[in-house]
Amino acid sequence: MRRVAVVVFxxxxxxxxxxxAARAAGSDAYFLWHRETDLRQADVVILPGGFSYGxxxxxxAIARFSPIMPxxxxxxxxxxxxxxxxxxxxxxCEAELLPGALMRNARLKFLSRxxxxxxxxxxxxxxxxxxxxxxxxxxxxxxxxxYVADARTAAELEANGQIVWxxxxxxxxxSTNEIAGVCNAGRNVVGIMPHPERRVAPALGGTDGARIFxxxxxxxxxxxxxxxRAVGGHHAGV
Amino acid sequence: xxxxRIEVRVMPRAGLLDPQxxxxxxxxxxxxxxxxxxxxxxxxxxxQLDAASRDAAAARAKAMCDRLLANPVTEDxxxxxxxx
Numbered sequence: 001m002r003r004v005a006v007v008v009f010x011x012x013x014x015x016x017x018x019x020x021a022a023r024a025a026g027s028d029a030y031f032l033w034h035r036e037t038d039l040r041q042a043d044v045v046i047l048p049g050g051f052s053y054g055x056x057x058x059x060x061a062i063a064r065f066s067p068i069m070p071x072x073x074x075x076x077x078x079x080x081x082x083x084x085x086x087x088x089x090x091x092x093c094e095a096e097l098l099p100g101a102l103m104r105n106a107r108l109k110f111l112s113r114x115x116x117x118x119x120x121x122x123x124x125x126x127x128x129x130x131x132x133x134x135x136x137x138x139x140x141x142x143x144x145x146x147y148v149a150d151a152r153t154a155a156e157l158e159a160n161g162q163i164v165w166x167x168x169x170x171x172x173x174x175s176t177n178e179i180a181g182v183c184n185a186g187r188n189v190v191g192i193m194p195h196p197e198r199r200v201a202p203a204l205g206g207t208d209g210a211r212i213f214x215x216x217x218x219x220x221x222x223x224x225x226x227x228x229r230a231v232g233g234h235h236a237g238v
Numbered sequence: 239x240x241x242x243r244i245e246v247r248v249m250p251r252a253g254l255l256d257p258q259x260x261x262x263x264x265x266x267x268x269x270x271x272x273x274x275x276x277x278x279x280x281x282x283x284x285x286q287l288d289a290a291s292r293d294a295a296a297a298r299a300k301a302m303c304d305r306l307l308a309n310p311v312t313e314d315x316x317x318x319x320x321x322x
Contacts (some may be wrong), residue, residue: 055279058309065306094309104252108257125284148254148312174255 002216004029005042007088009063014049014085014197021197028106034066041164044081044216045072047088049141049195052111057156059102059144060090069095078172081125084132086142089191091182098184098191099157100149103229104123106174110143114205115194116168117180121161124187128219129211135168136208138194144195147182157182164190240289241322242295248315249280268289283307286322294318 004027008015009073015031022029030041034052039045052063063069076082076097084092092098105111118131130136149157154176157163165181173193181192196209250256256278264276289295299317309317 058308061306061309093311101309102255103254103312106257108256108261146255150311174257 001026001028002003002043003027003041004046005032005217006017006030006048007032007034007066007068008048008089009034009050009052009066009091011052011054012050012087012222014040014087014116014195015127016047017195018048018085018208019119019212021200022216025210026217032068032080034063034068037067037071038066039071039075042080043202044077044083045075045113047072047082047084047091048197049086049088052087052091055087055144058090058094059139060087060094063087063091064094073097076184076189078210079186079188083126084189084191086140086145086193086195088104089193090144092189092191097189099153099162100109100147100176100179100182102144102193103148104144105142105146105172108140112139112141113143113172113181114139114142115170115172117165118168119164120166121164121183121187123161124183124190125213125214125219126190127164128133128215132233135167136199137206138199138209139205140172140194141198142173142193145175146176147173147179147193149176149179160185162187165192165194224235239290241286242289242292243286243320243322244287244295244299244304245318245320246283246285246299246307246315247280247318248283248313249278249302251312251314254312276307279311292321 002073004022019029090102139199167178171178183190197207197208259277259279266274304316
């Protein structure tokens with residue numbers, strides 16, 4: 001069971017859904033107020049959706065300086081898994097833990113509806129249980145969802161396989177290269193604009209988002225199995 | 239230390255789609271201002287600070303822009319400094 005810290009900023013509004021989704025997947029998930037400075041032995045950090053600081057100045061621009069963020073950055077730099085959902089994605093970009101930025105939707109409208117995305121990379125801690133190329137239906141709920149990266153950065157993302165999800169059919173917000181989610185070069189920091197925590201049970205309209213949370217526990221189990229194999233099948237108390 | 243009044247103009251980087259500017263342009267056209275084109279919409283911030291000199295004030299303002307007020311991926315900024 002992995003410890004999953006869900007950071008709560010003033011204006012976060014998907015924190016409860018995210019904690020619920022991680023708990024349903026078997027994780028020991030807990031809220032972490034943004035004024036804390038310690039992750040409390042988190043294995044995984046999730047920055048949830050919402051409107052931190054009212055999206056003032058730019059979405060995520062003020063939250064990225066919250067007292068918890070140096071600990072999040074240190075966790076990321078040590079290779080720890082970090083997921084940013086919607087506003088969390090915006091915060092990770094503002095914090096330069098992910099490349100690019102998120103700007104106002106091309107057609108200006110706030111979008112709150114299901115979209116189709118394709119899984120482009122299954123080798124991140126959050127997508128291990130998906131098949132590359134698999135299509136999912138997950139809702140977006142954003143006004144500033146247009147992922148923007150300059151031509152060189154976009155080419156690097158393509159070449160390195162750092163595009164994790166891409167919109168299929170309809171590009172709802174005008175994102176560069178239909179990007180719905182990316183990861184960093186180390187593949188441990190991941191951002192996604194749609195809300196997987198809103199598709200984790202049939203009662204919510206589907207379960208396409210559930211494996212993002214289940215992947216954490218599955219990846220953990222694989223690591224443990226690998227550690228056991230590494231000592232010749234003798235259980236080493238890992 | 240003397241007080242300075244800083245004005246920061248933040249604009250979406252040239253070449254990036256500015257849907258707000260575009261919407262304003264369409265509205266201007268609808269109102270009969272057909273000659274309006276290339277409308278861009280940005281932000282204007284005003285602040286006061288104390289600094290040893292005008293150059294020192296400008297340097298602090300630049301640091302504020304690089305750190306917080308503008309996003310280097312999507313925005314350009316200009317700073318104007320005047321004695322408060």
